Amino acid sequence: MTKKSLATAALTLLALVGMSMSAMAETVVKIGNVEPLSGPSASVGQQGKNAREMAVEEINAAGGIKSLGGAKLELIYADSKSDPNVGVTETERLINTDKVNIVTGCWNSGVTYPATAVAERYGVPFVVPVSVRDTITERGFKYVFRIAAKDSWWTRDQFTFLKDMKDEFGTELKTVAFVYENGDWGTGFAAQWKTLAEEAGYEIVLDEPYPSAATDLTPVVTKIRRAKPDVLLLTSNAADAVLITNTLADYKVSPKVILGSGGGHADPTFISGTSDNSKFMFDIVEWETDVNKPGAKETNDKYKAKYGSNLTGEAVDAYVAMYVIADALERAGSLEPAKIRDALATTDLKTGPAAIVAYDSIKFDATGQNENAALAIVQINDLGQGLERITVWPKTSRRADYTPVFPMPQK
Amino acid sequence: MTPQSFKKTGLALLVLTALALPLILRSPTYLHILIMLYLYAYMTTTWNLVGGFAGVLPLGHSVFVGIGAYTSTVLWLQWGISPWIGMLVGGCLAGFVAYLIGKPTLKMRGAYFALATMAFVEGVRVIVENVDQLGPFKLNGPRGLNIPPLPAGEGSLLAFQFATKEPYYYIILFMLMGVVYLTWRLSRSKLGYSLSAGGEEPEAAEALGVNVAKCKVTAMVLSAFLTALAGTFLAQMTLFIYPKSVLTLDLSFELAFIALIGGRGSLAGPIIGALMLRPVTEFSRIYLSATLPGMHLILLGVILIVVMLYQPRGLSEPLTRLFNRLQDRICSTKTGGAK
Numbered sequence: 001m002t003k004k005s006l007a008t009a010a011l012t013l014l015a016l017v018g019m020s021m022s023a024m025a026e027t028v029v030k031i032g033n034v035e036p037l038s039g040p041s042a043s044v045g046q047q048g049k050n051a052r053e054m055a056v057e058e059i060n061a062a063g064g065i066k067s068l069g070g071a072k073l074e075l076i077y078a079d080s081k082s083d084p085n086v087g088v089t090e091t092e093r094l095i096n097t098d099k100v101n102i103v104t105g106c107w108n109s110g111v112t113y114p115a116t117a118v119a120e121r122y123g124v125p126f127v128v129p130v131s132v133r134d135t136i137t138e139r140g141f142k143y144v145f146r147i148a149a150k151d152s153w154w155t156r157d158q159f160t161f162l163k164d165m166k167d168e169f170g171t172e173l174k175t176v177a178f179v180y181e182n183g184d185w186g187t188g189f190a191a192q193w194k195t196l197a198e199e200a201g202y203e204i205v206l207d208e209p210y211p212s213a214a215t216d217l218t219p220v221v222t223k224i225r226r227a228k229p230d231v232l233l234l235t236s237n238a239a240d241a242v243l244i245t246n247t248l249a250d251y252k253v254s255p256k257v258i259l260g261s262g263g264g265h266a267d268p269t270f271i272s273g274t275s276d277n278s279k280f281m282f283d284i285v286e287w288e289t290d291v292n293k294p295g296a297k298e299t300n301d302k303y304k305a306k307y308g309s310n311l312t313g314e315a316v317d318a319y320v321a322m323y324v325i326a327d328a329l330e331r332a333g334s335l336e337p338a339k340i341r342d343a344l345a346t347t348d349l350k351t352g353p354a355a356i357v358a359y360d361s362i363k364f365d366a367t368g369q370n371e372n373a374a375l376a377i378v379q380i381n382d383l384g385q386g387l388e389r390i391t392v393w394p395k396t397s398r399r400a401d402y403t404p405v406f407p408m409p410q411k
Numbered sequence: 412m413t414p415q416s417f418k419k420t421g422l423a424l425l426v427l428t429a430l431a432l433p434l435i436l437r438s439p440t441y442l443h444i445l446i447m448l449y450l451y452a453y454m455t456t457t458w459n460l461v462g463g464f465a466g467v468l469p470l471g472h473s474v475f476v477g478i479g480a481y482t483s484t485v486l487w488l489q490w491g492i493s494p495w496i497g498m499l500v501g502g503c504l505a506g507f508v509a510y511l512i513g514k515p516t517l518k519m520r521g522a523y524f525a526l527a528t529m530a531f532v533e534g535v536r537v538i539v540e541n542v543d544q545l546g547p548f549k550l551n552g553p554r555g556l557n558i559p560p561l562p563a564g565e566g567s568l569l570a571f572q573f574a575t576k577e578p579y580y581y582i583i584l585f586m587l588m589g590v591v592y593l594t595w596r597l598s599r600s601k602l603g604y605s606l607s608a609g610g611e612e613p614e615a616a617e618a619l620g621v622n623v624a625k626c627k628v629t630a631m632v633l634s635a636f637l638t639a640l641a642g643t644f645l646a647q648m649t650l651f652i653y654p655k656s657v658l659t660l661d662l663s664f665e666l667a668f669i670a671l672i673g674g675r676g677s678l679a680g681p682i683i684g685a686l687m688l689r690p691v692t693e694f695s696r697i698y699l700s701a702t703l704p705g706m707h708l709i710l711l712g713v714i715l716i717v718v719m720l721y722q723p724r725g726l727s728e729p730l731t732r733l734f735n736r737l738q739d740r741i742c743s744t745k746t747g748g749a750k
Contacts, residue, residue, distance in 0.1 A: 038708065081696075084649075084651055085651070088650075088651060089443060089649075090696075092439065092440070093443070096440055113554075113651070114557060117557065117650065118560075120560070121560045121563050122563060133554075182540065182541070182553065183553055184552075184554045
């Protein structure tokens with residue numbers, strides 16, 4: 001080797017070292033996201049992905065995490081296929097191979113439940129934007145935080161709504177029917193409905209689980225028609241929600257109240273797939289575009305311009321999760337998992353873009369559950385601009401000048 | 412070098428490589444992919460005992476995976492019985508169930524047997540999804556069972572839980588080697604010959620005095636016992652089981668696909684099939700899921716179609732030809748050099 005080539009080699013080496021030094025100076029916070037990007041829940045996974053991207057773009061454009069020298073957030077995705085085993089594998093991979101600092105996900109409760117156990121085992125903070133199963137935050141875990149309400153709160157609010165409406169409109173509601181998808185989510189809801197209905201003195205006239213992938217739900221609908229319930233409570237995924245609603249209309253079955261549980265009923269495709277058949281139906285949600293919160297409308301407009309659909313409650317939770325993480329990182333001033341965890345545990349976020357949620361603030365209790373997570377109930381109606389979802393409950397959040405149509409008109 | 416010693420050297424090299432891999436491959440993710448590859452190769456090999464040698468198409472093997480997974484998990488969660496014992500109990504239970512369903516159904520021909528086994532899995536899945544408790548056993552319906560993880564960084568042989576991937580790797584590797592050896596012995600035993608004779612020409616075999624139905628039931632019981640062991644392993648790997656993961660037709664179909672692509676009824680078929688399919692699924696999911704979600708499913712479909720069109724008997728056939736040619740060349744050049 002000549003002297004000249006030796007010098008060149010030395011210089012190259014030096015340059016390389018210099019480059020890697022400067023790369024090290026710019027800290028990146030890696031956020032791993034396990035989402036259903038393919039399979040039956042791919043559309044909600046995509047919305048969660050859009051919402052996260054929009055939030056992270058905003059955070060990075062505003063200068064990143066200042067206490068970490070302007071560190072940028074980087075999103076890394078993994079596809080759970082809505083399969084718990086894949087979710088577990090992918091969470092492990094994100095932690096081991098991609099060395100993510102924080103994990104979020106997984107929308108499907110069935111996936112979140114075991115995936116959070118993985119994060120707990122490795123001691124990596126896991127922020128759950130929305131996955132309703134109660135037990136996710138009831139295992140004494142230290143690293144798991146949930147922003148949305150848990151399912152016992154959903155069912156509790158559904159029954160409080162029924163009671164409030166009964167009192168407000170003086171309508172008699174005596175019998176109730178439960179129709180739900182036979183998965184983990186539906187059966188979980190139904191078990192709680194049963195207790196709540198018995199406590200509130202309703203007569204349960206039908207308790208009917210059905211397979212979500214069914215292509216014909218006529219047998220279920222004829223059972224509802226025979227049972228003649230005053231209140232029909234539904235828990236459905238996307239395609240089956242549309243199918244049940246249209247079949248109910250075909251058979252002219254009209255209970256006094258039809259109340260959905262989010263999920264399929266909250267999906268943007270629901271109204272377009274059912275058109276007038278869904279008019280006057282009620283649904284429980286975490287967030288609606290008409291929510292009375294500063295910045296909500298602007299954020300929704302921006303999202304709609306970018307991705308072509310309104311923000312859903314679940315997308316909002318994903319969006320807000322990024323701000324919750326940014327806020328915790330800012331206060332932690334470190335990438336040490338334990339410090340991020342402690343910062344998350346002391347979160348009390350009321351201002352900034354995160355305030356578009358319908359909650360008073362985001363504050364985790366000792367189990368990691370956001371204690372202020374709240375829910376709202378909407379009615380689908382046409383006020384001259386096509387069918388839309390209008391917030392009716394709690395009464396304090398009801399859209400101004402709107403009187404709910406209650407009970408639903410008989411067909 | 413004789414063809415015999417060439418084969419032996421090749422096999423020894425293969426086993427040594429498999430044993431040494433974790434020393435080189437430190438990434439838990441890649442180890443995990445290998446573990447799943449071995450697990451699927453194992454399950455397909457046990458499937459092959461019935462699906463390959465006995466010449467019928469069982470599409471219900473996930474029920475045995477499920478029995479294995481649920482038995483060991485329930486015993487561990489409710490009575491603290493080590494999953495190793497649960498594994499054997501689950502195997503015996505699966506063998507017993509296989510006897511009950513095999514006895515009447517294995518007399519069926521062609522598609523009818525496949526349909527009966529499919530119906531059985533679906534039936535069991537629906538039952539498990541709809542009961543929270545079966546006698547004293549808590550199954551927790553569609554929510555499944557979660558095995559509480561040991562504290563971070565701790566492992567225990569008794570609890571069948573390890574902090575690192577290596578123990579899992581060696582356990583499943585030895586299980587796979589054991590079951591391949593067993594299949595090899597079986598394929599050269601009286602039972603093996605009776606099975607393949609009964610699978611290909613049942614009338615002729617019976618005319619020669621082979622009790623075809625009895626042989627098939629024996630193979631089914633053995634296969635179920637071994638498949639259930641994989642169920643326990645799977646449960647201890649993921650620490651979470653639920654009806655849609657271990658009692659589903661998807662799993663049954665995947666085993667059949669791996670066997671079809673690799674080559675039904677051959678010793679190497681399941682391993683070749685798993686080697687073909689598992690990495691495609693895993694890597695496309697890891698590297699393409701953010702940009703092209705669902706791509707792994709398309710790739711899987713394309714591979715299946717191409718293999719079925721050009722190699723309907725699976726990839727083990729052309730690969731065996733290739734191996735033989737290589738063997739001929741190496742062995743003959745050696746002897747040629749001696750001349």
